[in-house]
Amino acid sequence: MVKQDRAIRTRQTILTAAAKVFEERGYQAATISEILTTAGVTKGALYFHFPSKEDLADGVIHEQDQDLPVPSRACKVQQLVDTVVLHAYRLRTDPLVRAGVRLALDQQAQGLDRSGPFLRWSDVGTTLLRQAQAQGELMPHIEPGETADVLVGAFAGVQAMSQAVSNYQDLPRRVSALLRHILPSVVVPSVLAAVDITESRGAHVHGELREASRPTPEPCPGDPSRLLTGQ
Known part of the structure; x- marks a missing residue:
């Protein structure tokens, strides 16, 4: 279990370092050496998790799906x-x-399959x-696949x-404007009137998820509430 936890932490460290380098330099200019230096891990540790730069890039691209x-x-x-505004918030x-x-938008990323994120978003x-x-x-008149x-x-x-x-920095405003322009031609007016597409919606959904993911603390054995409920 300890080794497994260490491996998970090492993999995350490598992905975080690779993300930093890829974001700053793009796929073509990024090097394994720079990612190694940024991550502070050995070449063996990196290649154990990611055999190539392409595998590293794929790992970074797919990491956002873990949320x-x-x-x-x-x-x-x-x-x-x-779903759209939460992604914008995370971005x-x-x-x-x-x-x-x-990476997904990098047209210079030769040899990297960039279709995955677009196809997944379209499927969702x-x-x-x-x-x-x-x-x-x-x-x-809406055909869901075409509209997606x-x-x-x-x-x-x-x-x-x-x-x-x-x-x-202006992404929430731009996404809200995009939805205001597209949705009226897609959604029934009575439904659209009740849909929240404000700029703050992404932060609200993110906060909702964070609250839902917090573990409920176990009550102490002597907690009076347990006595009241007979637990």
């Missing part, structure tokens, strides 16, 4: 919005997510839009523009 998913919502359009606050996006969007359609939340692809492409463009203009 807790957005809780199920009764309104599937709101769940889709929350501003999590170096691993920023590096993963940088299609699934939620189909659920929304089944509940009568979408306009009659449009949203993913537009979201990627907004991320790239925000990074270039403000280093992601």
